[in-house]
Amino acid sequence: MIFIISIVFAILAPAGAWGEDLSSSTESDRIQRLEKRLEKLEAERGPGRLTPPNADPSRRFNRGISIPGARAPRATGPSRRFNPAISVSGLLLGTHTNQGNADSDREVKTGMDIQEVEINLSANVDHWLRARLTLAMEETDDIEIEEFITEALIAKNLSLRAGKFFTEFGKHNLLHTHVYPFIDQPLVNEEILGEEGLNEIGMSLDALLPLPFFSSLSLQFLEGDNDLFAGPLNDDFLYLVHSKNLFDLTADLTAELGGSFATGRNGAPLDSDDHTHLAGADLTFKWKPAGRELYRTFIWQSEFMNASGVNEARGIYSLLRYQFARRWWAQGRYGFFTRKGGEDPGDQNRISALLAFVPSEFSTLRLQYNHLDPSQGEVEHQVLLQLNFSMGSHPAHAY
Numbered sequence: 001m002i003f004i005i006s007i008v009f010a011i012l013a014p015a016g017a018w019g020e021d022l023s024s025s026t027e028s029d030r031i032q033r034l035e036k037r038l039e040k041l042e043a044e045r046g047p048g049r050l051t052p053p054n055a056d057p058s059r060r061f062n063r064g065i066s067i068p069g070a071r072a073p074r075a076t077g078p079s080r081r082f083n084p085a086i087s088v089s090g091l092l093l094g095t096h097t098n099q100g101n102a103d104s105d106r107e108v109k110t111g112m113d114i115q116e117v118e119i120n121l122s123a124n125v126d127h128w129l130r131a132r133l134t135l136a137m138e139e140t141d142d143i144e145i146e147e148f149i150t151e152a153l154i155a156k157n158l159s160l161r162a163g164k165f166f167t168e169f170g171k172h173n174l175l176h177t178h179v180y181p182f183i184d185q186p187l188v189n190e191e192i193l194g195e196e197g198l199n200e201i202g203m204s205l206d207a208l209l210p211l212p213f214f215s216s217l218s219l220q221f222l223e224g225d226n227d228l229f230a231g232p233l234n235d236d237f238l239y240l241v242h243s244k245n246l247f248d249l250t251a252d253l254t255a256e257l258g259g260s261f262a263t264g265r266n267g268a269p270l271d272s273d274d275h276t277h278l279a280g281a282d283l284t285f286k287w288k289p290a291g292r293e294l295y296r297t298f299i300w301q302s303e304f305m306n307a308s309g310v311n312e313a314r315g316i317y318s319l320l321r322y323q324f325a326r327r328w329w330a331q332g333r334y335g336f337f338t339r340k341g342g343e344d345p346g347d348q349n350r351i352s353a354l355l356a357f358v359p360s361e362f363s364t365l366r367l368q369y370n371h372l373d374p375s376q377g378e379v380e381h382q383v384l385l386q387l388n389f390s391m392g393s394h395p396a397h398a399y
Helices: 002-012 027-045 057-062 078-082 187-193
Strands: 085-097 111-124 129-137 144-155 158-166 199-208 214-222 238-248 253-265 275-287 297-308 312-325 328-340 346-360 363-374 380-392
Touching (some): 187 346
Antiparallel strands (some): 085 111, 144 158, 158 199, 199 214, 253 275
């Protein structure tokens, strides 16, 4: 009987424990013996072999341990926390027009081109400052800084931005090229604000007003270095104020009303009308039926601008966007612009129609037709085909 009990005890006892009087040893002695056994096992089996098979592979790689059959993580170690979110947007454009095909320097001409490539980097600098950098390249030109923004929340409903950014004038001027509702800009934006839009170096103070509906107010102090505001003196700055108000009309319908005003010196002689005043108003209705958000959307957006100064100009556009299936959009737009004085006075009218196939939020194929009718010159017909794609960690777009 004693022999049988001895055999059972030998089987059940831990390795190396035979012959040890555990009952008489202290707790610290037991711990020391267990640590020695673990060290011995690790030396015999090799480092990392005791890691549980279901442990996170990235943690194993972070410790520098090679595990057969395990995949390396996309980013190693905690360094990914300090890397900015990176995205790339590309626009490929094919154009056909019935005017100016003998002029190789024409802005809108028949041919194929890289409309724009945009690289966006964004990250939190620290616990109170966030930064974003946008680099853009059009056609085969050099890369330029399109936006460089640092933003800090200085109070509960008050933030401060500084850098180079699209100013808060109107609705369309805030958009990057790859998120234009149409392939090209509205006529009034292109003629008054220029091809690059009102993009300035400066500071912006943005406040969320304590009202029962969403209402924001932006005050901006800007360099004023553009065709519209280009004062001859170093202290000729551009001042801008913008108001945005959003209303929930129903559970499916929202309305946005905005107003903008900008003023600053232009390049005219001091004894003439050397100040330009730019006023604008925009109105947007957006309908998305609850439960059918992926399949039906209707947007009606209109914007008006009036510039007074050496060359008086004004214009308006109105567009309709209708999503009639999950991946299909049909759109229409009308634009009018008139200028008094200057190098190119007169009126222009443009009608646009667009059909878009949207496989996902990262790619779009769009076909657009423009009918341009200037008061001076011949009617121009344009057909544009654009491939729009984005890759990487792309931030959400503003409403």
